[in-house]
Amino acid sequence: MDLILKIWRQKDAKSTGKFVTYSLKNISPNCSFLEMLDILNEQLIQKNEEPVVFDHDCREGICGMCSLYINGRPHGPDDAVTACQLHMRKFKDGDTIVIEPWRARPFPVIRDLMVDRSAFDKIIQEGGYVSVNTGGAAEANNILVGKENSELAMDAAACIGCGACVAACKNASAMLFVSAKVSQFALLPQGQVEAKQRVKKMVKMMDELGFGNCTNTYACEAECPKLISRSNIARMNREFMCAKVI
């Protein structure tokens, strides 16, 4: 298939970016989206042009590194996949494809389609864990977890930290990301001891870093490649209220 690509090119965080148009011919529909970009880059290198910079690593939808805003949707037109799992068969011959980086103030552009998501790491550092040192943990089966809560905790823990929720949100809110981690521990006995401190600190950091508020449009849930549920946001709100009041 033949394609027209409109790709955001930006030299660095300080420079002004712009869209540049490229045409690409004879792309196999079985090619993945990132392999299509590999082919473009190979051609750019041959023409002595700078290849397009984009983040990627595992290419199997689990590391969370790829972060492309494709035709107005984070990770593109397919549901429940990351950009690296998106295949060209989801497009038509002759299509124009617009590719942008995540756009959110807390995720500054580094170059082209690559952004800085270290804000997510900073939120996790505030309390996205159980404070337990190595060694001395009790026998594992001493902690029983009901199957239902265990499954719900796993649903929340499946978040890959890609940032699609922030990119999808008109407010650049990180509520889905933060609530997924808060929920995982709120649902498990191991997380109870620090529950109040955890939610307060993580929310505070989220606000300080400039992520917006949630206005319940749920674009985050709709675009999440791992189908993280908005009910986690409700759970986090409840945890937060309890932590503040009690």
Added chain:
Amino acid sequence: MAELNSKIPKGPLTSKWTHYKDHQNLVNPSNKRKLDIIIVGTGLAGSAAAASLGEMGFNVKIFCYQDSPRRAHSIAAQGGINAAKNYPNDGDSIYRLFYDTIKGGDYRARESNVYRLAEVSNNIIDQCVAQGVPFAREYGGSLENRSFGGAQVSRTFFARGQTGQQLLLGAYGALSRQIKLGTVKLYERHEMMDVVLVDGKARGIIARDLITGKLERHFGHAVVVATGGYGNVFYLSTNAMGSNTSAIWQIFKKGAYLANPCFTQIHPTCIPVHGDYQSKLTLMSESLRNDGRIWVPKRKEDAEAHRNGKLKANDIAEENRDYFLERRYPAFGNLVPRDVASRAAKERCDAGFGVGSTGLAVFLDFRESIARLGKHVIEERYGNLFQMYEKIVDENPYVNPMMIYPAVHYTMGGTWVDYELQTSVTGLFAAGEANFSDHGANRLGASALMQGLADGYFVLPYTIQNYLAGEIRVARMSTDKAEFAEAEKAVQTRLEKLMGVKGTKSVDHFHKELGKIMWEYVGMARNEAGLKMAIDLIRKLRAEFWKDVKIPGTINELNVELEKANRVADFLELGELLAFDALDRNESCGGHFREEYQTEEGECKRNDDDYKYVAAWEYISEGQFKLHKEDLAYEEIEVKQRVYK
């Protein structure tokens, strides 16, 4: 150069580790603060070690090339993690886990290390549960187990098909806590370029800030390399695109021996190759073999009709299906170890029974399990894997059987380490997949996560202290020292040399060519003539690379092509050593299959008289390597032919 001393503690196997810990040197709390440790890599081994050492009070600096520690490729491990808990009451024990691992590794692993691994396996599960890792549970709330290849017990703990992700996020959480507390400093988007030695001891690294392109000098009283395996030497593998050999190759050039590089694991269940634009291969977890049955058509005409698209798998009658693993290995069936399953699939395809458009695929069929258990059970167990398969292949695996083929997955070989995980360079340690120590010639499923976390949480934090206790009088060194300046200059020279080639072909071109050579001659089946051919071809390709590689941009900026070129340059040297090692080892064992050495049934024919050793290679100069042998003494286990029939 250091002599090969594995430092295995004296005494009976079952008490070596306890004895070691009881008598090792420790560092008191006030001195810990004065000691700096550099850790390269943030996968299971690196993150777990950094968190544990930070908790103890050491000063840790940790480096990763990705944008966050959570991206490390441990995250992609699907199936599970082994431990000898014996929760299912099926007769498991530390000894059995140890025995299965040694046997699974085809008697080419060090007994003492593997026993220690089995011993700490249960602590890992306790630790991860305490961290809130959401392992699968039974209805009563206790932990659930499943079976994996090479074992007759169910000892694998799992978090759906995302066990690696959940374990890594547990370690990442522990690491994040230490970063917040200030005991660990994180350097993300940084790549280690070289190790710095002062008076023969590892004292730091040269790292490149991948955003600015600037080289940095970092001091450490000790350096730990936990940078994973070198599977990407084959270009197409299940590794992440950035996974590379550069850290272990640079330390190899500085004196850290590299052991058993030819022990590479080809995983039997991956999505087959479909085009030359392909950039990576996707694994379908071994856990699928619990409920999926592997088969090819019994009749060649059916296989051919399937290849031509004239016959569908579901239209092939039961009596015309050859469940070749169940036929050849009735005792273990579809759960034979990976090397055995991979070779059996290759054998069928080579014999003309392969399916799919390329003929390089076999079926993995869930029809019977779905009929027996219901679709919902299969969905609960493997839902995310089935979804992943459907997205890539565009076929519904609940209806049509999956098509799979072996692909490069893991490397058992790696930096040679002693019992303390110290390399042949003093003060330099290697952990996780980067070292060679525990899996012998073949790794069993669900053992990589076990080893990564064992090294990171429970082994290295102890053994490194035994070394650091002798370093408490060494003050932090200035990175203005001549040794740092020289190392940085050497890195700068190499980068300038790469940029100066200004050739015509992209880095990927060379990487793909290398991959083809490796897969063809150093892949699943190897022979003397092919290996010699490979060495010749790699040398030529390497020479061409340094004459004709084309890298756009400059050094002092973000330059992805330069990063790749630097890694491929190392793969082009490692590939040659891998072939050398395969040529030296005139036997077949585990993942190393030499066609000249097989039984009449086509199984591996080991040669214990001549090759029961670890091949530890020393770097002399480009293309020149010296072999050192570490004899493997088995005190506890009787060395036997490995039978899964």
